[in-house]
Amino acid sequence: MAVVPLQDVKDFLNITSTGSDNELVLTLDRAEAAIAARVGPLSPVTVTEVHHGGRNPIVLRRPPVIAVTSVVADAVTTVAGFDLDSEAGLLYSEFGYGYAGLPRSVRVTYQSGRAAPLPADLEAAVLELTKHLWESQRGSAPAALTGTGDDELRSAGSGFLLPYRVQSLLEPYLRPSVT
Numbered sequence: 001m002a003v004v005p006l007q008d009v010k011d012f013l014n015i016t017s018t019g020s021d022n023e024l025v026l027t028l029d030r031a032e033a034a035i036a037a038r039v040g041p042l043s044p045v046t047v048t049e050v051h052h053g054g055r056n057p058i059v060l061r062r063p064p065v066i067a068v069t070s071v072v073a074d075a076v077t078t079v080a081g082f083d084l085d086s087e088a089g090l091l092y093s094e095f096g097y098g099y100a101g102l103p104r105s106v107r108v109t110y111q112s113g114r115a116a117p118l119p120a121d122l123e124a125a126v127l128e129l130t131k132h133l134w135e136s137q138r139g140s141a142p143a144a145l146t147g148t149g150d151d152e153l154r155s156a157g158s159g160f161l162l163p164y165r166v167q168s169l170l171e172p173y174l175r176p177s178v179t
Contacts, residue, residue, distance in 0.1 A: 002032070004123055031126055032126055038170055038173075040113065046111060050105060051106055058106070066086065070108070121169045129162065
């Protein structure tokens with residue numbers, strides 16, 4: 001993935017040698033993948049989805065959405081007649097319920113993710129999670145706190161994927177889920 005440059009990670013971790021670069025790139029990729037799984041793609045990707053049922057709005061599965069490239073039904077391609085809520089990933093037909101007279105199955109192609117540069121708080125989350133993964137694999141992460149307060153338990157150093165600091169940075173970008 002490599003949205004955050006390796007040199008930025010090395011600067012953040014105070015690493016000056018090149019001996020661990022390959023391993024550090026793998027750790028960075030894991031951190032970016034874990035964050036993207038929670039907040040959507042960190043860089044632009046092209047997504048094509050088929051939606052069935054003639055519902056309005058069409059709920060795109062990989063928000064945030066940068067732009068809709070095409071809506072295809074019956075071999076007709078259009079983007080006219082639709083309004084996009086990019087953060088929520090909702091594509092509304094201007095004509096109300098259904099796909100404005102289109103069949104009940106359409107193929108939507110769109111750009112998902114975030115345009116460069118990555119927002120500063122998401123970059124900070126990537127750096128913090130990379131640091132956490134790097135230190136925990138080397139045994140240099142702080143030991144889990146034994147306090148009983150919720151904040152103390154959430155700030156433990158190992159034994160979980162996302163430290164509380166990373167969770168806090170991601171909070172504004174979390175996608176709603178239906179349980």
